Every structure is written in C-alpha cells, then in structure tokens.
Amino acid sequence: MKKLAIFFLAVLLTGCVDKEIIDDINIEVAVGYDLLEGSEDTYRGTILFQEFQTDKSVINRTYSGNGLLRKDLILDVSKQTSEPVVTGGLKLAIFGPDISEKGIYDLVDSFQRDASIGARLFILTAEEKAEEVLEGNYGSRGNSTYIYNLIEHNIEHHDIPYTNLHLTMRDFYQKGEDPFFPQIKKISNDKVEVSGISLFQGDKEVDVLPVEKMFFFKLLVDKYSEGNFEVKLPGGDLAAVKSIRSKRKISILDKKTNIKITIRGVIREYTGKTLTQEVIKKIEKGLEKEIERETLKLLKKFQKLEIDPIGLGRMKKTQTRNFDFKKWEDDYKNMDFNVTSDVLIEETGVIE
Amino acid sequence: MLSSLFLIHSAKWASFLLPSIHKISKTGNNKFNAENDGDFPMKRWLKNKRIKEDVKHKEWEQSFIKSKDFKKIFYYNQKTNIRFCLTFMATLVDENIIQDGILPNLLEDEFREIEDIKQLVPVADVQICDDPSLIEQKLMNGYVMLTVETEMKHFGFIAAQKEIVRGISQPEVEFSVIGPKEAFVESLGQNLNLIRKRLPVKELIIEEFTLGSLSKTSIAMMYMENITNEDNVNTVRQRLTNVKFDAITDSSYIVQLISDNSNSPFPQLLDTERPDRVAGILAEGKIAIVVDGSPHVLITPTTLVEFFSSFEDYFLNWLLSSFFRLIRLFAVAFSILVTPIYVATLSYHYELIPKDLMNTLITSRREIPLPPILEALFLELTIELLREAGARLPTKVGQTIGIVGGIVIGTASVEAGLTSNVLLIIVALAALASFTTPVYRMGNTIRLLRFPFLFFAELWGLLGIVFCFCILLTHLIRLTSLGRPFLEPLYPPRVTDMKDALIRLPFEKQSKRPLYLRTKNPFRFSKKKAEEKQDIDE
Known part of the structure; x- marks a missing residue:
C-alpha cells in the first residue's frame, strides 16, 4: 500500500x-x-x-x-x-x-x-x-x-x-x-x-x-595547429606551405620571454620550376624569418594594446608561487621577446 | 442380404460394446471364450454364479466401469482350463501386444498360477504384486492387469503401452544451420534416450517423479553424479516434490511452479528443445528437468547471459560467436531502449539532437497530431497486434498478415499522418532486434519490458529511462535461479565465467566449469595435460 x-x-x-x-x-x-x-x-x-x-x-x-x-x-x-x-x-x-x-x-x-x-x-x-x-x-x-x-x-x-x-x-x-x-x-x-x-x-x-596575420596568431595562441601560409622567395616564386603540425614552446623569464615555434609542413603549391633541395631550404628559411618577424610584431602590438591573448600571465602564474599580478602587468609592458622558429618541410607532393 | 444386415448389426453392437474383444475373437481361439461356451450345462451354471460375483464390482472398479474404454474380459486356458481375466484401458494399451504377445501364450501354454506369466509372456516389463492400491495407477499407465480366479490376492501387470510418438523433427525455435538437427518430442522416454545417447556414462543419473494430482505427469530430473552440486540437486528434488498442482501438461508449468520468483517477467529456468544443449549443460554441472508430454527440457540453475547465447555459438569459431553474441547484446539493448529514447528525446531533450538530424525529425513530425508517446504507443501496439495475430493464425495466413500489416498499415499510417516515418523505422527495427534472442521466452520478456520504459520516458524523459533501468537492475540483482545469482558473472563479477558470457573464448581457455554452479569437480579437463605436446610416432 x-x-x-x-x-x-x-x-x-x-x-x-x-x-x-x-x-x-x-x-x-x-x-x-x-x-x-x-x-x-x-x-x-x-x-x-x-x-x-x-x-x-x-x-x-x-x-x-x-x-x-x-x-x-x-x-x-x-x-x-x-x-x-x-x-x-x-x-x-x-x-x-x-x-x-x-x-x-x-x-x-x-x-x-x-x-x-x-x-x-x-x-x-x-x-x-x-x-x-x-x-x-x-x-x-x-x-x-x-x-x-x-x-x-x-x-x-x-x-x-x-x-x-x-x-x-x-x-x-x-x-x-x-x-x-x-x-x-x-x-x-x-x-x-x-x-x-x-x-x-x-x-x-x-x-x-586582419586575415593575413591569423596564421601567426594561431601559431602563438594554439598549442598544436594546422594552417596555411604563402612564402615569397627572393626570385619572385611563390610557395604555399601547409603546416600539418606545429608546436610552440614558451618560457617566461623575468624580463624576457622565449618562444620557440616548430612547424612540420608540406608544400602544396609552387610557382617556380623545379623544387630542389636548395629551394626547399630557401622556403624553410624564408618561412622561419617571416614567422619570427610577424610574431614579434604581433607580440609588440599586444604589449601596446595591453592585452594578453596568448595567456602569458596565466602561464607565468602557474609557475610562480605568490604571484603578484600588479607586478606582472608592469613586467609585461617591458617584456622582451625572443622568437625562434624551426620549419621542416616533410613532403612536397607526389611528384618529387 | 439378411446375413449382411446381421453382420453390420453385430459389428455395430460389438464395436460399441467391446471393440477390443471383437478383434480378439476374430483372430484368437474363441472356443473357450466366456461368451461362447454353451456346450457344458455344468459350466453354464458355474458361470452364472460367477457372473453374479463379477457384477458385484470391487471398489476400485466403481468409477472405471463408467468409462467406455475400460475392459475386463475373462478367458480360459486351453490346457489347464483355468479362468483368468485381463483388465486394461483400451485407449492406453496397444492391442497388438495383447493379441500377439500375451493372449496366445496365456491361452495355449500351460498356465496354472500367476507366477507362470514370467515364463509365458514374452514382454519385458512384467510385474506381480499384491497391493490393490497400485491397480489404478498401473492401469492408467497402460499396463494390462492379469488376475487368476484361484489367486484373487495377486495381480500380474504386463506392460502394453501404446506409444504414439511424433517422429523426431528439426528444432523449430532453436534452429541452427550448423550442428545436430534433432529436437525433443513429446515423449519422456524418447527424450531421455536422446540425452543418454549423448552422455553414455553411468554417472548420468535420472530420477523420476510423478507430479500433478490429476495428470500424473512423469518428470525426470537428470544430473551428473560426480559433477553436479549436491545442494542444487536437493533443491530441485525438494521443489519438485513440493509441487501441488492438478494437471501439469507442459514443462512451462514446472518453470512457473518451481522458479525462485514467479512474479518476475524473466524466466529463471532455461528451456531448450535441443538434446545437444542439454548434454552440454549436464556436463557443465547443471540440472535438466524433462517433463513427459513436453518437447522442451528445462535447465537450471541458469543466468541471464545464458538466455542470450545460442547453442550454435559453440559450433562456431570463438571469434565469430563472440561477435554474434555482442551483436545480440546490442540488439537487445536497442530493442528495449530505442523507442523510449525517441520519446524522451523528442519530448524533453531537443538539445541532444544533432543539428543535422533536427531537420529530418522535425519534418517527419510536422504533420503528426499526436505527441511522441501516443505515436510510439500506437506503433508499438500495432506491432504487438501483428505478432499476436501472426502467432495465432496458421502459418500461411500468418505470413500474409505479417506482410499486409507491416507494409500496408505502416505506410498508410505514415501517409495518413498518424505516425512519423522515422518512428516507423525505429519501431520496426526494435521489433526485428527483439527476434535475435535465441530463447523465445526471453524475446517475450523483452517485448513486455519496452512498455514500462516507454511509460517512464514519457514521465521524466531520459531521467525516467535511467530510473526504470535502475528498477530493472535492482530486480535482476535480486533475482536468483535455484538460489544462485541470476546476473552472474556480471554481478557478482567472476572472471572465470566471463569467458563464456558476453563473449566466448576458445575451448582450451575454458578448462573450468562455471563457478556459480559450485560443482564437485570444477575442472573440465587438465590444462596441463592439454598443453603437453604429444609426440607423433612415425
């Protein structure tokens, strides 16, 4: 009942x-x-x-x-x-x-x-x-x-x-x-x-x-990412590189932040004649330089705008005991950045 | 003309009163038949006296003589002139046995006393006893009772049962493409033969019981003496002897009468029509109950997973059979849950529907005036109606009903805007999936289980389904079969038994008998010996 x-x-x-x-x-x-x-x-x-x-x-x-x-x-x-x-x-x-x-x-x-x-x-x-x-x-x-x-x-x-x-x-x-x-x-x-x-x-x-900067932005912000980028070679030839795997490693010191970006990519398009090893090396170097220049520009811009989309403050906080946020804000404004990048082209398409 | 008329007349009379005697008098020596000995006045006088005696029926005869098939006939032996009497039920005995095996010897050979039948009658089962209380039982079991006027206290019983046995046919419910094609029939003796043949060892014990105050059904309990757990045997024996029922006409009665929880929708005794399966489980240490008149043999104790394993699984490679078992498991879950989930999701949890599926679901339901629950109930009940109608009708009409119902009603109800076509597909699939259970009884349970789930899905959505599932799980955990946990090896978890549960590992991995049976000899074979490589003599 x-x-x-x-x-x-x-x-x-x-x-x-x-x-x-x-x-x-x-x-x-x-x-x-x-x-x-x-x-x-x-x-x-x-x-x-x-x-x-x-x-x-x-x-x-x-x-x-x-x-x-x-x-x-x-x-x-x-x-x-x-x-x-x-x-x-x-x-x-x-x-x-x-x-x-x-x-x-x-x-x-x-x-x-x-x-x-x-x-x-x-x-x-x-x-x-x-x-x-x-x-x-x-x-x-x-x-x-x-x-x-x-x-x-x-x-x-x-x-x-x-x-x-x-x-x-x-x-x-x-x-x-x-x-x-x-x-x-x-x-x-x-x-x-x-x-x-x-x-x-x-x-x-x-x-x-702008859209052109998005590739570099993604390299900085995402841990692992895919993306596309064009490299202009000194001779005027163009190469489209697709990153299949990228990694970034950030180490934040008191006055300086080191960012290392590693990219494994493939060449999807190339307007020049033959894609020799030298050309590939050139493309790699070109992309490395471009990445270093552009990401540094972005970082400077963030500093100027007083924003931190990468989350450097968060990363620093996780590594520091008794983290003083007020002090970090000053530190961030005067932070020096050092970006190194390493690009490796692993594949150039089915016709080698 | 006249004679032919007489013949017809007498034939009628004879067949009406004494159909068996009519036959006997045609073939046997009727010179000394009681009805025809008008030659000796002395005898006639004696006979009259005797007939008076005979008319005073004994107590046990009182109700027998009301039946038309009760026969009590007197004969005289030719040599000793001794008068004896055969009493039998004409419908239960085989007249050919009386005619060819009993009467000629009793009439023509030297027959003096009742002990002589052991010499004279060439029938295997001949008994002599002096207990009149046995008469009724023996007569009803198809024995012919022999009494001699000089020894009124002794009764001879000669077995002359009429065996009307259906020939052994293919299994209908548990049909398998591979493996034996024999199925049990309705005769206890035949069924026991099918099982014993497969286990020709003296350890296979058959105990017999007679149950049912009216039906007097013979029931045989089978187990392996050196394997089966004594407690289990005792429990079955006790439960069988405790059965109080008047007419047991099938093993299904026994299932309901001796199961641990008769209020559960789950059958707690597995029934099978395959002798090979029974032999298999006897070797595992389970108990089989064979009921006379039923082509289904009961297996106990059993577990839930056993109901989802077909015996064909053992004929296939372990990879295949494991795969099929998992498919069956999925099918059962699908069959029970898919309609309730449909109802729950469409009534409460639109957020869970993938955005690409939304269009399909909404457009199919746009024109439907019924809420999902009524729509689902309508279709589920339609399917149940089709099944019931199909099951009750003769095969050929049944098929037509299936097709007509499935196609016409389904399509028409979608076109009329009563149900959505998505649900029609779901319900049809659920019905199809419920047929994958190898044991028909479990299929019926699954049919029923869907409705409480639907009810709770309508009440509280997915939460209700979880709630209902909890109730079901609680019930299953509490359920026992012969005191052994029904949900084993899932709960309590037993790794050894898992090897032959949801999946089936190869035979060489299954060296142990199921743990929950607590067998006397837990090893099927010695693993060590099996792994030893034998040298090949060249």
Missing part, C-alpha cells in the same frame, strides 16, 4: 516537468546583438529560427526585440512567435561592432547560466550589424548551420585559433589572459566570410587582426 502510494505520488508529481516536444517549440539557433541606435545601454537583439519545410529545405526567420537583459529579448520575441521560444539549440552568438566596443560580458554571462546551452557555442563578432548578418540566406541548411560549419572547419584545418563559449568564459575569469573571437563579414546576401580576429581587452573589443 505504501509502495503504491509512493508510486502514484511520483506519477502525479510529473505534471511539474515541462515538456518541449520538438515540433511544438521554436528553437533559437543563433542570436545577434547590436546597440540600439541612439541609445547608450539598450541593445537590439535578433534571434534566428529555422523553419523546416516538408521538402527538407530550411527557411531562416529572424525576430528582433529590444531590451536591457537577454531575457527581455526572449520576452519580446515570444510575443511574435507562434510557439514558445527555447534556447537549447543555440550555436552562434554574433556581436555587432558597437556593442563589442561597449562590452559583451553581461550578455555572454547569460549563456553560461542557461543549462540548455552547450559549451561549444561559437561567439563571433561582425564587421557590420549582427542583425544584417543573420538576415542573409546562406547555404541550404540554414544560416546557423552554415556559419557554424564555416567557423568549425576553419578552426580545424585553417587559421582560426580554437575558441568556443567554454574557453571564452575561462578567459573572462582568468586573470592574465584576454579573449579573442573570430570576426565575420557579410559580403552579399548569400555569402559570409571570415574577416579577421577581434582582440578583446576584458570584454571590450580593442583591435581586429
């Missing part, structure tokens, strides 16, 4: 669990934030939903709303949609330029408080308004999937350093490391491209790295 009572109690209590049947909800797949025009703190948010058609095609629908908190946006949008809005499918968060400069922490914070949002969410910045980016029509599988896959494969095989919501939150809370986000740009109504890396100081955007 007691058992039966417990059983029925359990059954009756289940009225409390909210059901979200997948075809009776609007799943938010991407969200964009801009600053409302003529306002200081109110933002304008845009939510992207996917509407699946019976022929398996996808219609992108965007709804916009204004507010001070992220919840305001969902309330605003819920007034317009036929079904309840849920956030579990969120894959992308895009921030417009004005709001990035103002600070995005409050908005990003709400993502990690929402248990249904996964840690693999990509946070992006946009060159124009986020609303405009989301209102395009990219690909046949929906805007969110398109942009998500675009960023994902660029992280895996190309020059965007590894990033997602989880790492971003770590960077926000970690002293001695600043976050960075990929930046995208809408080039036409059905095309979007990666246009650089937004460098942040805390939660405010301070600079954007």
Whole structure:
C-alpha cells in the first residue's frame, strides 16, 4: 500500500516537468546583438529560427526585440512567435561592432547560466550589424548551420585559433589572459566570410587582426595547429606551405620571454620550376624569418594594446608561487621577446 | 442380404460394446471364450454364479466401469482350463501386444498360477504384486492387469503401452544451420534416450517423479553424479516434490511452479528443445528437468547471459560467436531502449539532437497530431497486434498478415499522418532486434519490458529511462535461479565465467566449469595435460 502510494505520488508529481516536444517549440539557433541606435545601454537583439519545410529545405526567420537583459529579448520575441521560444539549440552568438566596443560580458554571462546551452557555442563578432548578418540566406541548411560549419572547419584545418563559449568564459575569469573571437563579414546576401580576429581587452573589443596575420596568431595562441601560409622567395616564386603540425614552446623569464615555434609542413603549391633541395631550404628559411618577424610584431602590438591573448600571465602564474599580478602587468609592458622558429618541410607532393 | 444386415448389426453392437474383444475373437481361439461356451450345462451354471460375483464390482472398479474404454474380459486356458481375466484401458494399451504377445501364450501354454506369466509372456516389463492400491495407477499407465480366479490376492501387470510418438523433427525455435538437427518430442522416454545417447556414462543419473494430482505427469530430473552440486540437486528434488498442482501438461508449468520468483517477467529456468544443449549443460554441472508430454527440457540453475547465447555459438569459431553474441547484446539493448529514447528525446531533450538530424525529425513530425508517446504507443501496439495475430493464425495466413500489416498499415499510417516515418523505422527495427534472442521466452520478456520504459520516458524523459533501468537492475540483482545469482558473472563479477558470457573464448581457455554452479569437480579437463605436446610416432 505504501509502495503504491509512493508510486502514484511520483506519477502525479510529473505534471511539474515541462515538456518541449520538438515540433511544438521554436528553437533559437543563433542570436545577434547590436546597440540600439541612439541609445547608450539598450541593445537590439535578433534571434534566428529555422523553419523546416516538408521538402527538407530550411527557411531562416529572424525576430528582433529590444531590451536591457537577454531575457527581455526572449520576452519580446515570444510575443511574435507562434510557439514558445527555447534556447537549447543555440550555436552562434554574433556581436555587432558597437556593442563589442561597449562590452559583451553581461550578455555572454547569460549563456553560461542557461543549462540548455552547450559549451561549444561559437561567439563571433561582425564587421557590420549582427542583425544584417543573420538576415542573409546562406547555404541550404540554414544560416546557423552554415556559419557554424564555416567557423568549425576553419578552426580545424585553417587559421582560426580554437575558441568556443567554454574557453571564452575561462578567459573572462582568468586573470592574465584576454579573449579573442573570430570576426565575420557579410559580403552579399548569400555569402559570409571570415574577416579577421577581434582582440578583446576584458570584454571590450580593442583591435581586429586582419586575415593575413591569423596564421601567426594561431601559431602563438594554439598549442598544436594546422594552417596555411604563402612564402615569397627572393626570385619572385611563390610557395604555399601547409603546416600539418606545429608546436610552440614558451618560457617566461623575468624580463624576457622565449618562444620557440616548430612547424612540420608540406608544400602544396609552387610557382617556380623545379623544387630542389636548395629551394626547399630557401622556403624553410624564408618561412622561419617571416614567422619570427610577424610574431614579434604581433607580440609588440599586444604589449601596446595591453592585452594578453596568448595567456602569458596565466602561464607565468602557474609557475610562480605568490604571484603578484600588479607586478606582472608592469613586467609585461617591458617584456622582451625572443622568437625562434624551426620549419621542416616533410613532403612536397607526389611528384618529387 | 439378411446375413449382411446381421453382420453390420453385430459389428455395430460389438464395436460399441467391446471393440477390443471383437478383434480378439476374430483372430484368437474363441472356443473357450466366456461368451461362447454353451456346450457344458455344468459350466453354464458355474458361470452364472460367477457372473453374479463379477457384477458385484470391487471398489476400485466403481468409477472405471463408467468409462467406455475400460475392459475386463475373462478367458480360459486351453490346457489347464483355468479362468483368468485381463483388465486394461483400451485407449492406453496397444492391442497388438495383447493379441500377439500375451493372449496366445496365456491361452495355449500351460498356465496354472500367476507366477507362470514370467515364463509365458514374452514382454519385458512384467510385474506381480499384491497391493490393490497400485491397480489404478498401473492401469492408467497402460499396463494390462492379469488376475487368476484361484489367486484373487495377486495381480500380474504386463506392460502394453501404446506409444504414439511424433517422429523426431528439426528444432523449430532453436534452429541452427550448423550442428545436430534433432529436437525433443513429446515423449519422456524418447527424450531421455536422446540425452543418454549423448552422455553414455553411468554417472548420468535420472530420477523420476510423478507430479500433478490429476495428470500424473512423469518428470525426470537428470544430473551428473560426480559433477553436479549436491545442494542444487536437493533443491530441485525438494521443489519438485513440493509441487501441488492438478494437471501439469507442459514443462512451462514446472518453470512457473518451481522458479525462485514467479512474479518476475524473466524466466529463471532455461528451456531448450535441443538434446545437444542439454548434454552440454549436464556436463557443465547443471540440472535438466524433462517433463513427459513436453518437447522442451528445462535447465537450471541458469543466468541471464545464458538466455542470450545460442547453442550454435559453440559450433562456431570463438571469434565469430563472440561477435554474434555482442551483436545480440546490442540488439537487445536497442530493442528495449530505442523507442523510449525517441520519446524522451523528442519530448524533453531537443538539445541532444544533432543539428543535422533536427531537420529530418522535425519534418517527419510536422504533420503528426499526436505527441511522441501516443505515436510510439500506437506503433508499438500495432506491432504487438501483428505478432499476436501472426502467432495465432496458421502459418500461411500468418505470413500474409505479417506482410499486409507491416507494409500496408505502416505506410498508410505514415501517409495518413498518424505516425512519423522515422518512428516507423525505429519501431520496426526494435521489433526485428527483439527476434535475435535465441530463447523465445526471453524475446517475450523483452517485448513486455519496452512498455514500462516507454511509460517512464514519457514521465521524466531520459531521467525516467535511467530510473526504470535502475528498477530493472535492482530486480535482476535480486533475482536468483535455484538460489544462485541470476546476473552472474556480471554481478557478482567472476572472471572465470566471463569467458563464456558476453563473449566466448576458445575451448582450451575454458578448462573450468562455471563457478556459480559450485560443482564437485570444477575442472573440465587438465590444462596441463592439454598443453603437453604429444609426440607423433612415425
């Protein structure tokens, strides 16, 4: 009897669990934030939903709303949609330029408080308004999937350093490391491209790295990475080098930081005649020099901007007892960098 | 014309009253039959007196004489003129035996007293006793009772059972492509023969019990004397003797009557129709129970994993059979869990659906008016209906029903927008997967288990499935078969027994008998001796 009572109690209590049947909800797949025009703190948010058609095609629908908190946006949008809005499918968060400069922490914070949002969410910045980016029509599988896959494969095989919501939150809370986000740009109504890396100081955007610098940036920031780079040889010939494995080793001393970058690469393209051993050596040397020059430039730039996307402060902290962060900030400004690199071309293609 | 009419008439009369006598009087010597000896007045007088005596039926006869097939016939021996009587149930005895093996000798040879039948009757099973309480049992077992008027206290019993046995056919449920093709039949003797043939050692003990107050079913318990654990044997013996039931018509009754927990959906005794499997498990140290009239032999104690191992696994290479066992394990998990997971995910956990699958799922459900649980229940019940209908109908109609049901109902319900085609595929696959269990009984259990899982998936989503799984696991851990843990070797974990559980290692690695059986002789063979290389004489 007691058992039966417990059983029925359990059954009756289940009225409390909210059901979200997948075809009776609007799943938010991407969200964009801009600053409302003529306002200081109110933002304008845009939510992207996917509407699946019976022929398996996808219609992108965007709804916009204004507010001070992220919840305001969902309330605003819920007034317009036929079904309840849920956030579990969120894959992308895009921030417009004005709001990035103002600070995005409050908005990003709400993502990690929402248990249904996964840690693999990509946070992006946009060159124009986020609303405009989301209102395009990219690909046949929906805007969110398109942009998500675009960023994902660029992280895996190309020059965007590894990033997602989880790492971003770590960077926000970690002293001695600043976050960075990929930046995208809408080039036409059905095309979007990666246009650089937004460098942040805390939660405010301070600079954007152009696409050409991304390879070097990734070498500095990621432990292991793949990437592509072109080397211009003295004779005017061009060689495309794909790094298949790269490693960086950083040792931070009091006044000086040594960074050693090792790259194992293959030559994918070469415009000259024959690719002799001498030429390969030349390419290696050329790339080494270029890497040393460019990464040093980047490091100087970070020093000037007072940001630390590599996380040198974090690394130093893990190695130092009673780490004094105030002192580190001064040290970092006057830090000397020494970058050495070692490039080894392992393969030049099937025709040797 | 007249004579033919008479013939028909008399034939009718005879066949109505005494079908067996009719036959006997045609072939046997009917000169001294009680009905035809009108020549001697003295005898007739005697006879009349005797008939009066005979009419006063004895107590044990009272209910017998109401049956049409009860026969009590008097004969006279030609040489000694002694009057004797054969009593038997016409439906249970083979008349040819009486006619050819018993009557000629009793009528023509010198027959004086009941002891003589041991010389005269060429039948192997001849008994003489003086206990009238045995009469009923013997008659009902197909014996012919012989009484002589001079010795009313002694009864001779001559075995003349009519054996109507189906020929040995191929196993239907546990069919295997490789290996023996014999299956048990409905006769205890035949089944015991099939098993003994495979284990021709004196250590194989057969104990017989008679159970059922009405059915008097013979039940044989088999075990290996020098291997099987004494406690197990005692437990089975005790449980069998404790059975109180009126009619035991199949071994399934015994399964339910002697199992440790009869409220469990899991069968705790394995039933098989393969004599080779029974021989195999007897050698392992398990106990087999053979029930007369049932083509399924019970095996005990058993474990859960045994229900998922087909005997064909032992005919295949260990790599193959391990692979098939793992496939079966996956199939069972899939069959139980896939529909509940579908319901749980679609009702509660849309976040878990990969973004590429979202489109497929949503578009297939777009037009469906039912929530996932009703949709799933509708399809699951349809499949169950098809199965039940298919099982009850004759084979040929059954096949048609399967095809009609599977294709027509499935497609139509998708087209009508009652169910989504994704779920149709899932449910069909789950049904298919449940057929992979080699033991039919376990397949039925799996059919049932899906529904509580569905119920909890609807209540609390994946959490509910985990909850239900915990209940199931608790139940399985508590379950025992003959007092031995049912979940062994998974829990309690036993490495030795793992070698023949989810996977099967080669025979040379399995030198020990299953641990949980606690056999008297835990070694199948000496590993050392097996590893010794023998020289080849040239």
